[in-house]
Amino acid sequence: MTQTDKRRGWGICVCLNLLLLLASCSTIRFIGIDTLEPSELHVPHTVRRVLIVDNAAMPSTAPCALTLGKIPLEVTEVTTDSMAFYYCHTLGERIADAHRYDDVRLYDRAYRPSHLSDQPLSASEVRQLCTDEGVDAVISLDRLQFSIKGDVDPLYFLTHDPLRVEVSGLIRLSIPSDTLTMVRTVHLSDTLRAAFEGTIDSPESISQAMRTVLREVSLYMADKSSSRFVPHWEPNVRWYYTSSSSAWKEASAYAAAEKWKEAAAIWHRLYDQARNWKVKARLASNIAVSEELCGNLSTASDWAERSYTHYLEYASVIDSTTLNRQRRYTEAMKQRLRSDKELRDWRK
Known part of the structure; x- marks a missing residue:
């Protein structure tokens, strides 16, 4: 056998070993699934009817720091009226959709004037609401606050950098008893990026656009926080x-x-x-x-x-x-x- 034949034979052997090695290799395939998870808060099975109450102490306006090419705009605040209602209404819908409870009700008005300081429902108020409305527990929105920051495109008056909306809030689940009212507290805190479309050619149109953003953020936060009270699907x-x-x-x-x-x-x-x-x-x-x-x-x-x-x-x-x-x-x-x-x- 010549030296060339030996080298050829060695090369064939190496190739065969590589092929065997590759044949034995495994790969991994990832898949997405959704798993049903129980509510994040433990709610006793005896609670079958709940009442959603707007008890929010929130300022009438949210601070708004917008710039136009780094130049501050005239709009420095946006009215927040109805945002608590949007939140409570959507929260009630999401909880009802889960069919965890036999009945989900929405209190037909704000429980206390919004200008009052953050004040949770007292044990006697919870018992009275449950008696009057025929429910087993009360879910109260006790605080909801916003802050908006962002820059506006100087050419088309559209958002150049996404708006940053800071949200903070407080929800309480109150379940009355003969001895001590059980209270579960949920803190809301998030910073969301938001954008909108449309011309922004006046302070009024800017304010209206910002109110639309706040409404969408309120709906999103309500949808997100509903998982605290009902079974929900989680991506895995x-x-x-x-x-x-x-x-x-x-x-x-x-x-x-x-x-x-x-x-x-x-x-x-x-x-x-x-x-x-x-x-x-x-x-x-x-x-x-x-x-x-x-x-x-x-x-x-x-x-x-x-x-x-x-x-x-x-x-x-x-x-x-x-x-x-x-x-x-x-x-x-x-x-x-x-x-x-x-x-x-x-x-x-």
Whole structure:
């Protein structure tokens, strides 16, 4: 054999080894799912009817610092009347849409003049409202404040940099009892970027545009805070591993088509046949995800734990990203089991 033939043979051997290595490689595919979560505040199951009350102590105007090419505009404040109503009305709609309560009512007027200082409902006021309105609890908006900052495009009078709207507020859930009224407090705090369209050629049109922005922000904050009182959907991310074997490819095709039961059956079989710890860890993770998406949360939690155990046994040789990702998924499944129990108890 010549020296050239030896080099050619060595090159072929290296190429074959590389092909075998590539064939054994796995990839990971991420998918988005929505999970149903219980209300962030614990509301006793005996509370079946609630009343939304505008008890907000809020200034009649919100400070507005707008510039036109860095030159301050004449509009320095925007009226905030009706913003508390928009918030309470939307909050009531979102709570009613969740069907957590038998009845959701909106108090037909502001409970106290808005110029009064921030003052929560007293225990006697809560009991009286519950008696008069025939409800079990009161959700009161006790504070809602805004502040607007931003720059205006000097050419088209449109927002050049997004407006920054700072929001702060306070909501209280009050449940009367014979001894002590139970109160849960929710603090609202956010800084939102907002934009609008239209000409801004006078102080009046600017003020109207800013009121439209405040209204949209009020609706957004009401929608966001409704999750404190009712079950709600949360976006989450899951993943599954793919591989080049024919059976694994078939399972991945089922997963891509959201046929999780069929995918799980193949992954179960591959897991029983596997001898490599890393392959078993990835298959266990895949089985956990497929069982979760089939609604078998307890089984999914067990398989997520099994996958994490495989990785822990070889923690010294596995990358931290993979280990931490599987740890977080194991914890997430345990939380899902607790949440599922709370949701099932609520449905009883």
